[in-house]
Amino acid sequence: MTRRRPEVVAFDVDETLLDLAPVRATLVELGEPAPLLGTVFARTLLTGFAAAAVGSWCRFRDAFDAALAQETGFSADQRASVADAFGELSPHPDVEPALRRLTEAGVRVVTLSHGSPGVAEAGLERGGITPLVERSMTSETIRAWKPSREVYLWAAGLCDVAPERMALVASHGWDVLGAGRAGLTGAWFPRRERVFPAVYGEPDVAGADLAGAVDALLALPPR
Missing domain, CATH: 1.10.150 (DNA polymerase; domain 1)
Structure with a gap:
């Protein structure tokens, strides 16, 4: 499948956005x-x-x-x-500029966690970046865990977009794998994981860091 520039980018929360x-x-x-x-x-x-x-x-x-x-x-x-x-928790230093880059490009930004409700919101507020995020979602709402396919499809539904018009950015290979299997564009970059797990194949998009992953998404062909 040829991946296109997403309309909505969801971010994993723990480690990907927020420092533990x-x-x-x-x-x-x-x-x-x-x-x-x-x-x-x-x-x-x-x-x-x-x-x-x-x-x-x-x-x-x-x-x-x-x-x-x-x-x-x-x-x-x-x-x-x-x-x-x-x-x-607070955001990593590279989070604010990455999210701002997306919003200035007209891309909607959301978060998607399976963590406790309120954690993402508190961290975003602490980092002063709440205005950059349209919505924070946790799969506890539907009693499921990522990387179950239903979580990503549920998130796309809440954002009122088809799965192929949504991307997920995460520093966890298993999360990117789940998103890709559900039809989203999976974007990986390293934090604690040094490499994307070879057993998963290749992610749709990868960057050397968070900024690189965001730039790669924005460089995808337009719809």
């Missing part, structure tokens, strides 16, 4: 090494993906709590304090 530094700092304050966050975050996704694969569902916060319980000796109150730190 406050969550990492809370782990350190409670006596755990900073790199543990990567393990906990991966186990959180594994928990959510497994639940979705068997036709069940759980909230992101509950999956995160379960991951912390498996990886640490934290009490329930300590685990809650780590989860609460998601409400303190």
